[in-house]
Amino acid sequence: MTLGQSGFKIYLMRLLLIFLATLAALVMSSCDNNQTAVDKATDEGILIMGNTSEPKGLDPHIVSGVLENNVIRALFEGLVVEHPSKDGVALPGMAEKWYPKNPDKPDEWIFELRKDAQWSDGTPITAEDFIFSFRRILTPALASDYSFMLYYIRDAEPYHKSQRTYLLCRNIAPFKDNWEILKEVDLGPNGESELDFNKKGIDHLNTKELIELKNNPSLFDWPNNISDEIRTVIINKNLEFAKSGKSLWELINFGASAEDPHTLKVKLNSPIPFLPEITKHYTWFPVPRHALEKYGKEKVWERIPEWTYPENIITNGAFILSSWKFNEHIEVKRNPKYWDAGNVGINGIRYLPISNLYTEDRMYFDGQMHLTYSLAPELIKYSRERYPNEVRNELYLGTYFIRTNVTRKPFTDPRVRIAFSKAMNQEALIENVLKGGQKPAGGLVPPFGEYKANDSVGFDPEGARKLLAEAGFPGGEGLPDIEFLTTDKETAKAMAEALQAMWKQNLGANVKIKQMEWTSYITTMFEKNYDLAAGGWIGDYLDPLTFLDMWMKDGGNNRTGWHSPEFEALLKKAADTGNPEARYRILEEAESLFLSERPILPLYWYTRNYLIHQDLKGWNPLILDNHPYKFLKLERNQNNRSEK
């Protein structure tokens, strides 16, 4: 068929021309002088950095993630700030000076606040702001994920856990020095109980319910060792308090207090020589009471997403929030009211929520950002060759390990656990599968500062076979089928398969891989429904305790079923030791003990791989990766211009 092609062709050509012209106009409009986004940003003093995803919020009391932390540290400032290049060193922040009252027993600290500190709206910052903030994050109804970071403060824990009976009765007979007798009473909620009052727990009963209980004590399932007198005392005390209408806050003897507007005193449960390190965490940052009170006097103890929106937020850090476009960017700019504003080296930061690491790396190579959040393992070699000065590989305070379920055979036997650990060729795994320059883990706690890292973990196939034979499984004979739980990521699968092969080859063990989607994987691990489970831990603060205290008997993050009285005794001993060095030695001992039982099989210590533009100065390796932004500088580096 030859139906008038010529006329129609002209029509089509016209359409195509219009289309191309529009495209060209669009391209030209955004193209000025061949300058990349990074060049422009450097000239403006704006740092552009990748930040993986959209934050859950910017309220320091509600969030719990690393990416939120990256933005919050620009906006808010705690008592002390990080050193730009030294781990574990504190520089003055909201506090000018800080010291323990008694250096030999650092369980009471004084923070002298600076007098020129103010919120970004000009309101002065006082010790009361800190006490308000501590109380807010500890308020049970706020339901913060991270309240436990303040449990070091005296009475913070019973307040946050609403332990009314404990607070009422701890100092009276017969409970004083004998709190153990109430161990089996459901003071808090007990979901498994049939009775409503047990379900709620005595601590949570209201006046009406307590009167009912007083009239009929059998409404509650009391353990046998609790006498009638004790019951009466508990019920009466609770009832009396409930009737008074007071809040638990008035009942506690909270450790933090304001000696005067510029002196904050913090009394702890036990000596903590590293307290300044803990106060660097955003859970210890102050939030502006006056900004929250705009939503109502009583609303300050609740979640108010709006107060962190750019038009409402008031902060005390080196920067203030200037723009927050959902999933597009977050921008902060210089805070003129910041006490050290004169020494802040950059004018602002733009955070990009780039979740795909390949996209992020491509954007970096395209000259769109100064700093990536990560570098895809496949691109490390390429980047090293093309941009040798822009690739970084740094140790990060985290350990990757495999949990064993010590309540299930064959991992009830520590020899089997250690055999599985020794059968893992960490270096081969890192070299051939992970390719991210990770460090083979010699123990649980990554090496830092004065703490001596353990080196008892390592590849030893001979030793592994021997141990397995001793445990009664020579050459893997008689071993049941073992299930290895991991996540549904591609990398997790590759790693699991490599380990599966190592266990097969070195031990003759048959391990099946079970991949699960993230939340299901976490839930399954919590329910201890696994034999082996991949996992990891990132330290919250710079102290070995952040890796060690999770393995206590009732630790919510333990999930292995393992516990040891000796191990806990050592941790207790360390907690009572004020001398930092002596304390480290005790913790080292605790770690050795832990590894000799090996409920987890340490695999590698995390490293962070990322790309950094030569214009950015002052970004030094820090093991917690919490870089204080105010010390950064942006200067054009003429030797290293990226051009299209």
Added chain:
Amino acid sequence: MLRFIINRLLQGLLVLFALYTITFFLAKAMPGEPFTTEKNISEEAKAYQRAIYGLDKSLFEQYLRYPINILTKGSFALSTSKGRPVEDIIAQSFPNSLILGLSALGIAICIGVPLGVISAIRKNSWVDWGAMSIAMIGICVPAFTVGPLLQIYIASHLPGLKVAGWGSPADIILPALTLGLTTAAYLARLTRGGMLEILSQDFIRTAKAKGVPSNKLITKHALRGGLLPAIAFIGPSFAALISGSFIVETIFQVPGMGQHFVNAVIARDEFLLLGVALFFGFLIVIMNLAADILTGIMDPRVRLGSNQK
């Protein structure tokens, strides 16, 4: 016509309610809950979090509460994973998806329809085979291949184009192209089929015999009927285009709506999931209706049919 529209809208409402019910119970059937995190949270803190989001209520109460809150307060609840109202999230991300979707549709029509028409006119020639082969490739090659290829071979070399990011008008081009190519390929095939059917009909031969100029024959007579299958397809696919694509948004860093469908499920954020699912359902209903009305205008047979009922 009015009765037809009202009728369809009521049907749409029913569809939306069914969609809500299915999504709600599927969301509830997911293992775990929004407050499952790697670092353990105490049971008490979780109980308070459930109370904040109303997840401590009975299932039936929760099932009723969500639509009631939408109707009475216009509230789609607070997203558990993003800490802000769901309607706010949709309001911020939908405009971006709309712009991207419209551009993609524009590209799809500009490429697909002419390609289909040419193929039909030159049936079984090399032009036809070439065009249809390209269309087949367009349908088969997924966006996660096209996207990075465009980034590496076009954006990295062309000043003015960024490999990814959102902000200037030029940033729309590559994601829109990636998104539009598949639709263009479908359109080309549908247009070709529709045109071929029309071109073989008697009235075209008559018009040709009467000496109607050939370009007019196509644009005035054939195209009108030949495009009908394409229009029926454009309606729902337009809804899909403007509600965003997880893959394209991730590759090109577009702050659109598509990613919420996936992320809400991963984060067990049932409110965000319900919000975007209902919004998507709403778009589908409206677009289908629009396509039907448009078909009615273009095709007298349909119009007559609905009048007779």
